[in-house]
Amino acid sequence: MIAPLILLLLSPHQGEVTVSSEVEPTVLKLGDDALLRIRVSGAEDVELGPLPEVKGLALRRTAPPSRSERIQIYGGVRSRSVSLVYAIRATPEAEGEYDIPPIRVTAGGRTFETKPRHLTVVRDFRGASLAFLDVVGPKRPVWRGEVFRIEATFGIREDIVQAGTASDPALRAAWADELRDAVRLEASQPSPDVAQRIDLNGRAGLVSRIGAVRRGNAGFVAWRLAASFVASFEGRILVGKSFFAFKHILRPGFGLFDEGEREPMFADAPGFEVEVKDLPEEGKPEGFGGAVGNFRVEASASPRDVKVGESLRLVFTIVGEGNLEFLEPPDLERAGGFERFRFFGRLEEKGEGKRQVVYDLAPLGEDATAIPSILFPFFDPEAGTYRTAKTDSIPLRVRPLPPGERLAELPGTPGPAVAKDDLRDAKPVFSVRPAPGGFRPSQGLAAAVPPSLWLGALLLRERRRRRERDPVGWRRRRAASAFRSRASLLRAKFGGAGVPGACAELAAAVAAYLADRDGRSAPEAWIGVDVAGLLRERGEPEEIARGFDALLAACDRATFAGAVDRGEARALLERAVELVARLERGGGRR
Amino acid sequence: MNGFLGACLLLLAPPREETGQLLEQAFARYRAGEYAVARDLYREAIRSGADGGEIRYDLGNCEARTGNWAAALAQYRRAQAYLPRDADVRHNVDVARRKLGFATPPPGLTDTLEGLLSAFTRRELLGASLAAEALFFGLLALQCLRPSRAARGLSAGAGVGLFLCLGLLGHELFVRSARRRAVVLAETPARSEPRREREELFRLRPGEEVRILDSEGEWVRIEARGRGMGWLPSGTVESV
Numbered sequence: 001m002i003a004p005l006i007l008l009l010l011s012p013h014q015g016e017v018t019v020s021s022e023v024e025p026t027v028l029k030l031g032d033d034a035l036l037r038i039r040v041s042g043a044e045d046v047e048l049g050p051l052p053e054v055k056g057l058a059l060r061r062t063a064p065p066s067r068s069e070r071i072q073i074y075g076g077v078r079s080r081s082v083s084l085v086y087a088i089r090a091t092p093e094a095e096g097e098y099d100i101p102p103i104r105v106t107a108g109g110r111t112f113e114t115k116p117r118h119l120t121v122v123r124d125f126r127g128a129s130l131a132f133l134d135v136v137g138p139k140r141p142v143w144r145g146e147v148f149r150i151e152a153t154f155g156i157r158e159d160i161v162q163a164g165t166a167s168d169p170a171l172r173a174a175w176a177d178e179l180r181d182a183v184r185l186e187a188s189q190p191s192p193d194v195a196q197r198i199d200l201n202g203r204a205g206l207v208s209r210i211g212a213v214r215r216g217n218a219g220f221v222a223w224r225l226a227a228s229f230v231a232s233f234e235g236r237i238l239v240g241k242s243f244f245a246f247k248h249i250l251r252p253g254f255g256l257f258d259e260g261e262r263e264p265m266f267a268d269a270p271g272f273e274v275e276v277k278d279l280p281e282e283g284k285p286e287g288f289g290g291a292v293g294n295f296r297v298e299a300s301a302s303p304r305d306v307k308v309g310e311s312l313r314l315v316f317t318i319v320g321e322g323n324l325e326f327l328e329p330p331d332l333e334r335a336g337g338f339e340r341f342r343f344f345g346r347l348e349e350k351g352e353g354k355r356q357v358v359y360d361l362a363p364l365g366e367d368a369t370a371i372p373s374i375l376f377p378f379f380d381p382e383a384g385t386y387r388t389a390k391t392d393s394i395p396l397r398v399r400p401l402p403p404g405e406r407l408a409e410l411p412g413t414p415g416p417a418v419a420k421d422d423l424r425d426a427k428p429v430f431s432v433r434p435a436p437g438g439f440r441p442s443q444g445l446a447a448a449v450p451p452s453l454w455l456g457a458l459l460l461r462e463r464r465r466r467r468e469r470d471p472v473g474w475r476r477r478r479a480a481s482a483f484r485s486r487a488s489l490l491r492a493k494f495g496g497a498g499v500p501g502a503c504a505e506l507a508a509a510v511a512a513y514l515a516d517r518d519g520r521s522a523p524e525a526w527i528g529v530d531v532a533g534l535l536r537e538r539g540e541p542e543e544i545a546r547g548f549d550a551l552l553a554a555c556d557r558a559t560f561a562g563a564v565d566r567g568e569a570r571a572l573l574e575r576a577v578e579l580v581a582r583l584e585r586g587g588g589r590r
Numbered sequence: 591m592n593g594f595l596g597a598c599l600l601l602l603a604p605p606r607e608e609t610g611q612l613l614e615q616a617f618a619r620y621r622a623g624e625y626a627v628a629r630d631l632y633r634e635a636i637r638s639g640a641d642g643g644e645i646r647y648d649l650g651n652c653e654a655r656t657g658n659w660a661a662a663l664a665q666y667r668r669a670q671a672y673l674p675r676d677a678d679v680r681h682n683v684d685v686a687r688r689k690l691g692f693a694t695p696p697p698g699l700t701d702t703l704e705g706l707l708s709a710f711t712r713r714e715l716l717g718a719s720l721a722a723e724a725l726f727f728g729l730l731a732l733q734c735l736r737p738s739r740a741a742r743g744l745s746a747g748a749g750v751g752l753f754l755c756l757g758l759l760g761h762e763l764f765v766r767s768a769r770r771r772a773v774v775l776a777e778t779p780a781r782s783e784p785r786r787e788r789e790e791l792f793r794l795r796p797g798e799e800v801r802i803l804d805s806e807g808e809w810v811r812i813e814a815r816g817r818g819m820g821w822l823p824s825g826t827v828e829s830v
Contacts, residue, residue, distance in 0.1 A: 016825070108637070115807070186779065186786070205787060325777070345691040348795065350777065422685050423655075424678040426620050426648040429613045446720050450727030457731035 017042040017107045020180070021114035023090070023100065026172040026201070027243040027266065030095050030123050035062075036088040038114055039180070040107045046084050049104030057098045057119070058091040092121040099202075118202035120172060120245065127265025131156045132215055132222075133244040134269055135173065141275035142231050145292040146381045147185065147323050148274065150175055150229070154244040154267065155213060155222030165249040167262065170199035171225060173242035177201055181237050181276070182229035185325060188352070196223060230323050234278040241271040279379055283386050287330060291378035293322010299391035301371055308366060308401045311344060314359040316374055316391070322381075325350065329357045330374055337372030340364050363398045370395045472519070479516035480584050483509055487577050494570045500559050503569055507555035510548065510576055517583075527552075540583065547579045609640045620648065625655035643672030647679050654682070659689045660796035660828075664773035667799075667830035674709050690797030707761055715759040722752040770802040772812065772827040780820025784809030791820040802829060 021038045028034050036059070040046045044067075051059045065084040092098065097120055102113035133154040142148045152173055160166045178184055189195065190208040197204050207223045214220070231237065244267045253260030279292070298317045306312050314332075318324065329348070332338045344360040371394040380387050467474045486509040493502040511526040518538065526534070531552055535545035554572055616631035629652035632645060650665030663686040669679045710718075729745035774797065779790040784806045794800065794814060803819065804811040810827060813819045 018825075113807070184786070186790075189787075203785075345688060347691050348777065350793070423651060424681050426617065426651045427644055427678075428617050429642065429644045429648065443716065443720070447723060450724045454727040454731045454734070457734040461734045 017110060017112070019105050019107060019112040019114060020178070021103070021117060022174055022178075022180070022240070023117045023119060024174065024240045025243070026118065026174060026240075027120040027122065027245065027268070028092070029125060030092060030121055034090045034092075034119055036090055036100060036117060038086040038088070038103065038105065039083055040086075040105060040112075041081055041083040043108035044082055044084070045108065047106040048086055049106070051088065052101045052103060054098055054100060056093045056096065057100070058093065059088055059100070060091075062087045062089050090119060092119070095121045095123050097121075118172075120170075120243075122264055122266065125266045125268065126263070127246075127248070128267055129157075129218075130160060130248065130265050131244055131246060131267040132220060133171075133242060133267040135239070135242045135272075137239055137272055137274050141277050143292055143379065143381045143384075144231050144234055144276055144278050145290055145323055145326070145379070147228055147230055147293065147321070149226055150179075150239060151224065151226040152176075152242060152244075152269070153210070153213075153222055153224050155215075155220030156246055158212060158219040158221055160248065161221045166246050167249055168199065168245075168247045169223075170245045171205075171207070171242070172201060172245065173225070173240075174201070175239045175242070176205070176225060176227055179229050179237055179239065181233040181235065182231050182274075183326075185228040185230060187227055198223070200225070230326060231274070231276040234276050237274040237276060239272050239274060242269045243267070244269075280384075280386075285377035285386050285388055287335065287375065288377045288379075288386065289328030289330065291318075291322060291327035291376070292381055293320055293324070293378065294380055294382070295320035295322060295376065295378050295389055297374065297376045297389045297391050299371070299374055299394060301394045301396070304394065305397045305399070306363065307399045308364065309342070309362050311360055311362045312396075314361055314371060314394075316357045316359065318355045318357075318376065319353060321353070322378070324353070324355045327355070327378075329355065330376055332359055332361070332374065335372075335374070340368040341371075363396065366398045366400050368396065368398050475519050476517050476584065479513050480580055482516060483513040483580050484577070486512075487573060487580075490573055491570075494566065494573055503555045503558035503572065506569075506573055506576060507552055507559065510552060510555070510580075513580060514548070544579060544583055547575070547582075551576055551579060609635050609638050612638065613640070613645065616652075617648065620652060620655075625652045628652045629656060641672075643669045643676065643679065646672065647676075647682070650682060650686075654686060654689075659686050660773060660775045662686050663690065663797050663799075664775070664828035664830050667771070667773060670708075671830070672711060674711060687797065691795070692797060707758065708766065710758065710762075712759075712762050715755065715762055719752070719755040719759050722748060722755045726752045770829060772800050772802050772810070772829040774798040774800060774822070774827050776826050778822050778826040780812065780814070780817075780822055782820065784811075784821040788821070792817050794822070799830075800827065802827070 018041045019038065020041075021036060023034055023036045025034055038048065046065070048061075051061070053059075065086045068083045068085070069081070090098075090100065097118070100117040100119065102116055105112045105114065131154065133152065135150065135152045137150045138148040152171065154171065156166045156169070190206055194209045195206045196209050198207055199205075200207070205225075207225045210222050210224050212219055213222045246265055247262040248265050249260060249262050251261040295318050298319070299314060301312055301314045303312055316329065318327070318329065332341075333343050338361075340363060341361045342364055344362065346360065347358045349356040349358070373393045374391045375388055376390065377386060377388045379385075486505075490502055490506055490509065493505070507527070508523065511523040514526045514531070514535075515523040530549070532545040532549035535548060536542065551572065558569060558572065612631050612635040616628045616635065619625075619628035619631060629649060632649040632652060636645060636649070646665045646669035650662045650669060653659070653665055654662035663683065666679055666683045666686055669676070670683065673679050726745060726748035729741055729748050733741040733745055774794045776796055777793060779793050781788040782791055783789075792814070794812075798814060800812040800814045802810050803813055805824065806821075808824050809821045810824045811819060811821050812827065
């Protein structure tokens with residue numbers, strides 16, 4: 001059961017969206033086209049962003065994307081992967097170096113960007129006699145999960161190097177970055193005495209200098225670049241065409257502004273395919289953890305003289321060549337023979353050519369007299385069959401617990417052992433709610449309501465305080481406010497018929513205003529009396545007092561004699577408003 | 591803009607009934623022991639817009655049952671964001687950590703404080719803050735209109751409560767959310783720069799919990815407790 005999961009780990013997770021891009025070829029002659037392929041896996045709702053504009057390089061989509069679906073079933077685990085491949089044709093207009101910027105891709109609701117790609121366009125491929133490039137892959141079909149190696153050997157003719165007329169070596173090999181359907185393994189860096197930095201796919205990369213080699217009658221100074229991969233899928237892995245380029249110095253430069261004359265030279269190696277076969281189901285041993293290669297195993301334990309329940313370290317080491325990084329070491333908790341041991345945990349260490357697992361375990365009884373031999377099944381790719389390596393059993397001396405001491409109370413145990421099925425079980429989900437987003441506007445509104453209420457209460461309190469502080473002023477303001485309201489209603493009436501009635505209402509409004517303002521009299525007390533005298537009594541200015549008197553007299557005339565037209569009536573209203581305003585601004589004090 | 595995109599995604603997502611059916615199927619498959627199928631169905635439901643502590647917890651169990659303990663731990667951690675006080679989630683976090691070889695140390699003062707600060711969900715803290723705010727301003731308004739010593743005392747108490755709630759909410763929004771924790775899914779070297787060929791600083795084990803500091807293309811910059819900072823391919827960690 002574990003093996004298929006390990007193998008599946010090598011492939012992109014189902015449901016995980018991945019976006020990759022590749023350009024082929026990376027070096028081309030002027031007049032040829034390159035193809036940029038953008039592969040989107042794990043999503044079908046894909047939208048390709050606008051193609052970037054690259055000066056001197058025309059980019060255009062060739063056709064609708066091609067769709068492929070891959071379904072795999074391993075040990076009852078079914079995985080399905082859908083891929084869409086967009087092809088973009090790149091047509092250069094002139095020779096030179098081109099950088100294709102990242103292209104935005106929206107897939108599965110997320111936005112991705114492809115890696116920037118580099119393209120070299122030359123007028124002609126010259127230099128095949130001055131340099132060489134060999135790229136070799138595995139000589140036979142490889143197995144899924146097997147580590148295979150691709151190696152490029154390249155060089156420049158010895159006489160050119162010795163004359164110092166070669167510069168800017170560059171390798172254009174897409175496989176050195178990534179290979180579709182294979183996982184690139186971390187490569188160890190070349191040792192410092194042979195390492196040389198060159199341009200590798202547009203970036204600085206380290207290669208190993210291997211010195212002089214002979215090819216035919218010519219001698220070359222050569223370098224090597226190797227990369228290891230693990231095959232993830234059954235099928236064919238395409239390794240594209242590779243190029244080695246350098247500049248042949250025809251005339252050296254003499255200064256900052258004279259770079260001399262240099263001619264680009266190229267050597268190429270054809271592309272090829274690596275065939276990947278699936279591991280056979282026949283003969284697959286129990287506990288196979290996806291190990292493909294040639295391995296041997298060792299085990300050691302310390303201390304070997306322990307009490308019941310006392311922790312000991314079991315070091316299990318896998319040595320050999322193969323997919324050490326990806327294989328699953330034996331699960332001793334489930335392996336036969338380890339029932340009389342309690343496992344506290346394990347630590348893993350990976351080193352060059354080895355994988356080490358340190359199990360922390362303790363014997364549960366005196367009858368655990370030996371650590372059983374550990375079986376490690378693996379697939380031997382050379383022989384094409386499964387094999388099983390095993391360790392020797394390790395004898396132990398297990399002493400009983402002192403009387404009265406219980407296993408669970410042993411000191412130094414990091415925690416209770418995890419039983420095989422110690423997980424709390426899954427629960428049914430009763431309600432479906434959308435994934436939580438940010439704050440909602442309704443929450444902002446809810447947060448704003450209480451402070452608004454408080455501000456309202458503050459205003460109310462302030463209004464009440466003002467009224468208590470200055471009751472006369474408050475009464476006057478209210479009277480003026482009430483008059484202004486009535487005046488605005490009267491303005492509409494003066495526009496229509498019934499001018500005498502409206503003038504009577506104006507008189508009543510003015511009387512009501514004067515009475516409200518006074519606070520001691522009814523509105524009737526201000527009708528038909530000497531208004532000017534009353535106002536003078538209350539200390540109002542003479543001019544305003546007489547104004548009110550004249551206004552009320554005019555209203556009376558208009559009401560009873562009907563001697564005003566609409567314009568005059570409106571003037572009366574405006575006069576009343578003005579008088580009230582003047583009284584409020586500078587009225588006399590009581 | 592994010593709100594608008596979110597609304598569009600919700601519109602594009604399958605209706606709730608369909609998501610509910612997916613979850614029912616997933617649970618039935620889990621019960622039947624078809625953990626990988628159940629896992630895929632839970633993931634499908636999450637992709638369709640549903641989420642929650644129970645879903646993440648169940649998905650974590652599927653990952654655990656298929657032996658993928660690091661992914662299980664990541665899902666349990668996500669479940670804890672929704673259900674911070676759920677005993678089952680906490681228990682399974684401990685189981686996953688032990689399975690991955692990490693002992694759970696006895697909690698220190700910092701851990702206890704951190705546990706208290708993370709014992710509430712963002713939704714709960716927001717609700718409590720709104721309630722405390724309503725109470726505080728309501729009492730202030732009452733004090734304005736009917737001043738009394740009791741109203742003054744109560745509004746001062748409510749003010750302290752509001753301050754605490756806002757402090758916790760601020761911690762959740764600006765400290766915890768900014769931390770962007772993640773779980774390492776596979777043994778991975780942390781590198782000095784976001785390139786494969788760069789120097790390896792240290793190796794991270796599956797299940798190690800790290801902080802994401804930054805991202806660049808397909809790489810993320812992380813900080814591992816007591817080990818420093820480094821760059822990892824983004825596919826090797828799952829943010830929680």
